[in-house]
Amino acid sequence: MATLLRLATAGSVDDGKSTLVGRLLYDSKSVLADQMEAVERVSTDRGLGTADLALLTDGLRSEREQGITIDVAYRYFATPKRSFILADCPGHVQYTRNTVTGASTADCVVLLVDVRHGLQEQTQRHLAVASLLRVPHVVVVVNKIDLVDFDEETYERVSAAVLESARSLGLYDVATIPVSALEGDNVVERSSRTPWYDGQSLLEHLEKLSPIGEPHSEPLRFPVQLVIRPQQAAGDEFRDYRGYAGQVASGLVRVGDPITVQPSGRTSTVVGIDTADGPLDAAFAPQSVTLRLADDIDISRGDLIVTSRSVPPVTQDIDGTIAWLAERPLVPGAKVLLKHGTKTVQAMVKAISGKLDLDDARLLPAESLALNDIGHVNLRLASPIPAEEYLHSRSTGAFLLIDPQEGSTLAAGMVGDALLDTKAAVEAVAEATVLA
Incomplete structure (x- = not known):
């Protein structure tokens, strides 16, 4: 194929x-x-x-x-x-x-x-x-x-x-x-x-570009989009049905797999994988499925179901690189909404560490970010999210900043010090070249 x-x-x-x-x-x-x-x-x-x-x-x-x-x-x-x-x-x-x-x-x-x-x-x-x-x-x-x-x-x-x-x-x-x-x-x-x-x-x-990788090559990341619990049972089969619907963002999930729900940290086991075409034994990115768990635990939209073998950390402080997409500038103290997966939380811009100078790829000091600027920011969130560095996971390392009044997208962001990582990588290569 x-x-x-x-x-x-x-x-x-x-x-x-x-x-x-x-x-x-x-x-x-x-x-x-x-x-x-x-x-x-x-x-x-x-x-x-x-x-x-x-x-x-x-x-x-x-x-x-x-x-x-x-x-x-x-x-x-x-x-x-x-x-x-x-x-x-x-x-x-x-x-x-x-x-x-x-x-x-x-x-x-x-x-x-x-x-x-x-x-x-x-x-x-x-x-x-x-x-x-x-x-x-x-x-x-x-x-x-x-x-x-x-x-x-x-x-x-x-x-x-x-x-x-x-x-x-x-x-x-x-x-x-x-x-x-x-x-x-x-x-x-x-x-x-x-x-x-x-x-x-x-x-x-x-x-002839090399394949990017198999869809199940990364750890399971499953943002919950909807909790399905029928209000009127069509029969005994659905009387106690509770499923968690969403799209597999990365990785592979099988019936019998141990999972952890973030940010609560509660654990369970997958007992069923349902689709409109019938049940599956396994599902992988980017399939949309409904997961059923062995335990009746509190899970809601925005929670992240992950494999218990690889659990991302939970944090309320995000250091990230953003591309500012709004007409008005971003300044420290601004209040925004941060959308991460299917979860949206309130956030505040604590500081702007700098912006990228496109001429020589340096991070320059900056007090604000204007339209199309790429910069590094520190965010404080009102509630914790399971965030991983974008370098390691494109699915859980990406986020959006949204205007809380208008609902418009303000910025596309990546968790981690991408600008600093790039600078360090360039310097490391330059040093290796000199030594060689």
Whole structure:
């Protein structure tokens, strides 16, 4: 069975993200005939001589009018070797928040760079997001190579600058590919116009990325979304039914497994796993199931069921790295809601330790965080949550900050000193290089 890879595209405005995605869909024969007819019709109405493949992803009318992508457009396609879920993220700096959303669940970020412009501030910002979100793979597409006559020296210069920036942010699994998304060079098939490039095409590279890991390779983490207890019994079978419904965030659960409920710390054993299609002997991420336990213990929405072999710590103080997504700045003392899994608690910003300087990946002192800033904060929670560092668990290490009055999302956050970890990793590599 073909493995699934989650992709997110990113880059500066007009670097050709939507065209690249359209080219991938078209050249991999993942576009329906009626979709292509609609694209050709709109392209003709615009006076274009050929079909504008960017329209395959720029589905919003406002995007078509402005000629830019302002929302995350999700597309699904497959090849004989692999299935893909692709998130085409916006490029303009004011929409970095959307890029955070698109990259948060990605296994690979495809970052576009215009070969004529080279490394831009927004390129560094997207690399920083990929690093902080611990995205396993990054592919840098050096696009529009046709506009510099497929010049090897120009490509190598841009590639070296991007790779140096990536290393400064702690990214090492990074590949660069010279591409013309408009004409299809090195997108699906290798191009004869870049004889000096001996690597794979973009699609070949994506198909051969190492698997991210089995869904049950991490410890069980099961956020309880709903407690199911029928009010009117349909028969003796359901008279004492009590189940805990949710989606397995990570790991594997079997009937008979010992579990612990956090933050209470109470223990029990799984006696049943129910689904709409019938009972299961085992379930793994990302299946949605209902668990039944041997003991009648107090469990409610927001609690976390975990394997007793690996119990996350419970805390009311969070040190975290956040991408600030709101128009108004964040200042110490601000009161927010923190959403962690299915649990939402009140929180206060105790301090802002600093923000990331994208030029040299340093953490600078800061008294506030503005729109699109990436910074380190200290939070005090009104009630405890089972939080793990994002470095070790993407499912229980992520959180959102929410406006308590409006209900809007203020920030995407990661538990732990991600900025400090990145800096330490960079310094360690630099020291090892000097010693070598």
